[in-house]
Amino acid sequence: xxxxxxxxxxxxxxxxxxxxxxxxxxxxxxxxxxxxxxxxxxxxxxxxxxxxxxxxxxxxxxxxxxxxxxxxxxxxxxxxxxxxxxxxxxxxxxxxxxxxxxxxxxxxxxxxxxxxxxxxxxxxxxxxxxxxxxxxxxxxxxxxxxxxxxxxxxxxxxxxxxxxxxxxxxxxxxxxxxxxxxx
Amino acid sequence: xxxxxxxxxxxxxxxxxxxxxxxxxxxxxxxxxxxxxxxxxxxxxxxxxxxxxxxxxxxxxxxxxxxxxxxxxxxxxxxxxxxxxxxxxxxxxxxxxxxxxxxxxxxxxxxxxxxxxxxxxxxxxxx
Numbered sequence: 049x050x051x052x053x054x055x056x057x058x059x060x061x062x063x064x065x066x067x068x069x070x071x072x073x074x075x076x077x078x079x080x081x082x083x084x085x086x087x088x089x090x091x092x093x094x095x096x097x098x099x100x101x102x103x104x105x106x107x108x109x110x111x112x113x114x115x116x117x118x119x120x121x122x123x124x125x126x127x128x129x130x131x132x133x134x135x136x137x138x139x140x141x142x143x144x145x146x147x148x149x150x151x152x153x154x155x156x157x158x159x160x161x162x163x164x165x166x167x168x169x170x171x172x173x174x175x176x177x178x179x180x181x182x183x184x185x186x187x188x189x190x191x192x193x194x195x196x197x198x199x200x201x202x203x204x205x206x207x208x209x210x211x212x213x214x215x216x217x218x219x220x221x222x223x224x225x226x227x228x229x230x231x
Numbered sequence: 232x233x234x235x236x237x238x239x240x241x242x243x244x245x246x247x248x249x250x251x252x253x254x255x256x257x258x259x260x261x262x263x264x265x266x267x268x269x270x271x272x273x274x275x276x277x278x279x280x281x282x283x284x285x286x287x288x289x290x291x292x293x294x295x296x297x298x299x300x301x302x303x304x305x306x307x308x309x310x311x312x313x314x315x316x317x318x319x320x321x322x323x324x325x326x327x328x329x330x331x332x333x334x335x336x337x338x339x340x341x342x343x344x345x346x347x348x349x350x351x352x353x354x355x356x357x358x
Contacts, residue, residue, distance in 0.1 A: 077264055081241055084262075098331045102296065106334070109262050109298050116264055176337075183302055184345045196299035204334065 062136075070136045075115045084108060087137055094139075096231075103204045103229050104144050108137070110197045111148050111227065120153045120220060143230040150223055157213050157221040163195070164211055167202045175203050201227055235276055243269055244294065248276055253285030257308075258293040258358075261301040270304035277311040284320045288312065293327040294335065295358055302338075309346045316348050327353045 062070055068090055071083065087108060091101045112135065119131040134149040152160065167175060179199045202209055210226040232250050239245035239259040247256040255277075263269050280288075290312060297305065309324065316322040324346070326339035336352060343350040 080264070085241070098329065099333065102332060102334060105296060106298075109296070113262075113264055113298060113300065180341050180344065183306060183341065196302060200299045200302075 066138050066140055068137045068139055070134075072132060072134045074131055075112065075119065075133050075135075077116070080112045080116060083112060083135065100143070100229060100231055104137075104146070106204050107146050107201050107227050107229065110201050111135070111146055111225070114197055115148055115150055118152070118156065119150050120156060143228060146227045146229070148225045151216075151220050152213075152223045154215070154219050154221055157223060160198070160223065161213060163198055164209060167198060168208050172203070172206060175199060179203055205229055232276075232279055235273065246273060248273070248280075250280065253288040254291070255289070256291045256293070257305075258291070260295050261297040261305070263298075263300065266298070266300040266304045270301070270307065274304075274307050274311060277308065277315075281311060281315050281318075284315050284318075287321045287323065288315060289323045289325065291325050291327065292339070293355075293358055295329075297338075306342065306345065309342055309348070313346050313348055322348055323351060324348050325351045325353050327355055327358070329357055330354050 069083065069086055071079070073079075084105065088101075088105060091104060096104075115133045115135065119133060131151065134147075136145075136147040138145045138147065167178070170178065179196065182196055182199060198209070205227050207228045207230065210228075212224045214222040214224075216222065234250050235246055235248035237243070237246040242260060242263045244257050244259040244261045247254075247258075249255070257273075261269075290308070292305075312322045312324065324342075326336075326342070328335035328339060336354075339350055339352055343352075
């Protein structure tokens with residue numbers, strides 16, 4: 049296969065999966081702002097309901113800021129020397145999907161996995177109460193969130209979070225997250 | 232003591248804290264990456280205001296969006312006001328939300344449950 053063919057294949061694969069936006073690279077605050085603006089404009093153009101629009105925007109803010117704050121160095125053999133992430137927003141028949149992927153150190157991945165298992169094992173009402181209790185306990189991480197991000201994502205999504213960790217055996221894992229927002 | 236007047240941006244809210252009227256407004260979007268930097272001066276302002284507060288202090292919250300990084304900082308603002316209220320000067324917190332934004336109403340109810348001040352929920356058509 050020629051490289052030129054690969055470009056089309058990549059485009060075609062994204063087109064089939066109804067990707068509205070796709071980015072791979074390192075996450076900066078200005079890029080984060082631009083992605084939010086692009087998606088907000090698109091949702092306006094689609095005439096999306098304010099409720100769905102706000103939920104997608106909120107989830108996207110949390111996902112992008114997770115990528116910005118919690119990104120770890122990828123393993124050397126992954127071929128990148130700066131931390132690199134992937135973000136995609138897709139629209140399908142039932143709603144939207146916000147998809148992210150990033151490298152994490154195994155220790156951090158382990159903590160996140162526990163939190164995700166906890167959240168996915170809860171009803172919506174329990175997720176709501178967990179949010180309230182974590183908010184009320186007053187502890188704050190240095191980034192300010194204090195562990196509320198994933199809880200808020202699950203609360204706004206209303207669906208179980210789909211996720212996976214691919215271990216690289218060198219102390220790091222690739223974390224993938226798929227957050228759905230139904231219309 | 233000086234008033235605070237900060238123009239809003241794509242990620243930070245408009246802030247209007249008025250010493251003489253005792254009316255404080257936080258309006259717009261609060262989604263900065265580092266909320267602590269943004270809210271620290273606001274919390275400090277309320278600290279000095281609390282030394283000699285008005286008989287009635289009103290906080291108008293009119294948020295379109297806020298991230299989880301802001302949520303604890305916003306709670307800190309409320310806790311400072313809660314203290315003024317406990318000390319005997321009245322504090323009112325008016326939580327505005329757009330009529331179709333149930334999530335924002337719920338967020339206000341979360342704070343209302345944590346803070347010992349009765350929030351007034353104010354429904355508006357659009358900010």
